[in-house]
Amino acid sequence: MIERREFIQRAGAAAALAALGLPRRSRGAAAARVVVVGGGFAGATAARYTREYAPDAEVTLIEKDEAYVSCPFSNEVLSGERDIASLTFGYAGLARRGVHVVIDEVLDLDPAAKTVKTRGGKTLTADFLVVAPGIAFRWNAIPGYDEAASETIPHAWKAGPQTLLLRRQIEAMRDGGLLVIVAPPTPYRCPPGPYERAAQIAHYLTHHGKGKSKVLILDPKDSFSKRPLFLEGWKHNYGDMVEWRPGAEGGKVESIDPKTRVVRAEFDEYRPDVLNVVPPQKAGLLAEKSGLTDERGWCPIVPESFESTRARGVYVVGDATSAGAMAKAAYSSNTQAKVAAAHIASTILGTRPPRPAYTNTCWSLLAPDYGISAASIYTIGPEGRIIEVPGAGGYSPENAPIEQRRREAEYGKSWYENITRDTYG
Ligand SMILES: Cc1cc2nc3c(=O)[nH]c(=O)nc-3n(C[C@H](O)[C@H](O)[C@H](O)COP(=O)(O)OP(=O)(O)OC[C@H]3O[C@@H](n4cnc5c(N)ncnc54)[C@H](O)[C@@H]3O)c2cc1C
Structure with missing residues (x-):
């Protein structure tokens, strides 16, 4: 596991290049491992933008389904104005952007060790975890x-x-x-x-x-x-x-x-x-099972970064979070994920994270x-x-x-x- 201080040391050269406006590539340093769980609006955005902001990071997205069916505009399927195919998205676009996509279900997540275990028998350890499992029903x-x-x-x-x-x-x-x-x-x-x-x-x-x-x-x-x-x-x-x-x-x-x-x-x-x-709803079961939820059933986060208040280096984004006044929406999830991605990239590159503004x-x-x-x-x-x-x-x-x-x-x-x-x- 690489801690923030160590990252800053390793990435010092890269940060200097970034300050000069040169590409932020931390050549020679071990690539940071970022594992994102859940490929909905929140997780997929976090994976894409972490790669974009920290191009040398190894980003893995683990999603249990081959394709994502979006809830936004699914009410239009009920009126017959759309079909499910028009709401279905695969992960090839993320793969083309250098995200390693794994179709598998995470059964166990250890926030302290930053390790996930999947149904398919894989164990992955990360430097940064992003957890985006959406909601569960009560x-x-x-x-x-x-x-x-x-x-x-x-x-x-x-x-x-x-x-x-x-x-x-x-x-x-x-x-x-x-x-x-x-x-x-x-x-x-x-x-x-x-x-x-x-x-x-x-x-x-x-x-x-x-x-x-x-x-x-x-x-x-x-x-x-x-x-x-x-x-x-x-x-x-x-x-x-x-x-x-x-x-x-x-x-x-x-x-x-x-x-x-x-x-x-x-x-x-x-x-x-x-x-x-x-x-009635609560955070996705994986978040609950791994101790990332509070007594109300949602995941408390640090509002500046969407890092979990329960575990350093673990970020929770999307509907699973307790995000103050922000509505649980795909648009909110997208902004939250970009803030988390920027925070992770800043930690990797040793730069100051931007002060976030959120919209929906x-x-x-x-x-x-x-x-x-x-x-x-x-x-x-x-x-x-x-x-x-x-x-x-x-x-x-x-x-x-x-x-x-x-x-x-x-x-x-x-x-x-x-x-x-x-x-x-
Ligand atoms: C009818 C309806 C209409 C909506 N319309 C809009 C709209 O117009 N605009 C808008 O902004 N929002 C809208 N929303 C809200 C929007 O759908 C959610 O806010 C958004 O999907 C949240 O994204 P998420 O990534 O947090 O969760 P999700 O989209 O639920 O994604 C979670 C992903 O995690 C995966 N996952 C969960 N557990 C695991 C695990 N253990 N291992 C691997 N993968 C796992 C799931 O398979 C899923 O793909 C609508 C919702 C509904 C129900």
């Missing part, structure tokens, strides 16, 4: 909804077969049927996601002879991201088809019977034709040509927590001309092209 937090129940009552909160299962159920639903979405409590992946999903499902129902159906969101919360814009957009596009029931009005679900699909909420009982449950913009598409957005700029507040910069960023205006909604839909699609190219291209 099964049975809603009594009755466990992993087995999700095989017939999809969550579709990890894109792929679950998305297709929900899609098939929506296609088979009768006109006049009831579709219930159970929204999760905060914090969770993609705060506006359940509400965008309701709109995309309503789009499908409206255009496929099921216009008498209802989409009901049962929510333990009393508000949600971009609420006034969603209420306006649902009404504009789908009349009264989408209804949102907040916690204060009986929206909190108390139990689910997976056999009969009966949903018991505080005041009422529902028997939907199609049921979609987005369960989140577009939601309520119809193919109807988009809304929220943009946030974050900084590190006086209490050492990531906070939103007051007055920076903002929301799409309410009651905007339809041309603006159309343009925002285009911006959203173009953001998606850019971020997936930045991450996997």
Whole structure:
């Protein structure tokens, strides 16, 4: 294991070259070994940018699946506007950039030794570890909804077969049927996601002879991201088809019977034709198992670097983190990963890490040509927590001309092209 001080000594010559504006190559020094676990938006970006910022580092990305299916834009699979293939990305782009890609599952991670062991029998030891396993579900937090129940009552909160299962159920639903979405409590992946999903499902129902159906969101919360814009957009596009029931009005679900699909909420009982449950969440299981989570189930990090507060030289990025005001989003994950990559590279090269600025913009598409957005700029507040910069960023205006909604839909699609190219291209 190479410690920071040793790195600085070894890379002194390289740092001097960098100061002169010459390529930062630490020739002769042992290459730093960086192992990234998880090839989602966070891990793939961390792998790519660590190689870019520290070209001599040996970067290995370990991901359990051959290809990544992106959750962003997976709600559009439900409306039939996209197929899963358009959301699927391989790792050849990262390999071309010099990242060593290993398709395998990490079963054990020792943060102190910086060692990982895989299902395929490999043991890798690193100088720097980046952990990006995404989220896990809190099964049975809603009594009755466990992993087995999700095989017939999809969550579709990890894109792929679950998305297709929900899609098939929506296609088979009768006109006049009831579709219930159970929204999760905060914090969770993609705060506006359940509400965008309701709109995309309503789009499908409206255009496929099921216009008498209802989409009901049962929510333990009393508000949600971009609420006034969603209420306006649902009404504009789908009349009264989408209804949102907040916690204060009986929206909190108390139990689910997976056999009969009966949903018991505080005041009422529902028997939907199609049921979609987005369960309460926590950091990915590997993070929990390796002691990187806190009592709330998320990974605490140093806001300047995304280094774990639990282990030096171990960085956690993406949805698994407890990142103050930052939303759990692909865009956030991408910025966090770049900050972690810059911090690792600075440590390798012995340079001063840059002071980070974080951003996130989140577009939601309520119809193919109807988009809304929220943009946030974050900084590190006086209490050492990531906070939103007051007055920076903002929301799409309410009651905007339809041309603006159309343009925002285009911006959203173009953001998606850019971020997936930045991450996997
Ligand atoms: C319906 C929906 C819509 C969304 N829309 C948007 C949007 O429009 N904009 C936006 O910014 N965000 C959006 N998001 C949020 C976005 O998907 C997440 O914030 C993002 O995927 C987080 O990236 P991540 O890398 O932390 O986790 P993930 O994307 O989940 O990646 C984690 C990776 O780690 C791998 N992994 C886990 N454990 C192991 C292990 N032990 N060994 C090897 N590999 C492992 C997994 O296979 C996975 O590939 C949406 C989410 C949903 C559900």
